[in-house]
Amino acid sequence: MADRALRGMQIGAKSLETEDGIVFAERVQRRFQCANGHVFTVAMSVDSEPPATWECKCGAQAEFLGHAEPEETKPPKPQRTHWDMLLERRSEEELEVLLQEQLEVLRRGELRDGVAYRR
DSSP, X not given: OGGGOOTTSOTTTSOOXXXXXXXXXXXXEEEEEETTSOEEEEEEETTSOOOSEEEOTTSSEEEEEEEOOOOOOOOXXXXXXXXXXXXXXXXXXXXXXXXXXXXXXXXXXXXXXXOOOOO
16 A cells, blocks of 8 residues: 555545445435425435424425425437438438449549548
């Protein structure tokens, strides 16, 4: 350890341990509301019993309301590939024509860097 001195690190500021192999406890959001109308959630373990009150950020005592409703999540969009985006702009027939044109240019040996072949 002496050869790997903690040079450049603030002692106690960062942990050198990793989170590999650690299984975190399941959590649930518990809702609280204070007398000032602030509603907030606190993450707690599924197995824990929530307290009747919790201190709000404004300093007032907040009462336990129950479990937070799960937010409605949108279904994830399917991942679009390059081919999908290309088909949004051109039909397969147009792509076939372009391919044939480019193959003809290639066969004639006219391909050069920086030259636009289709106008």
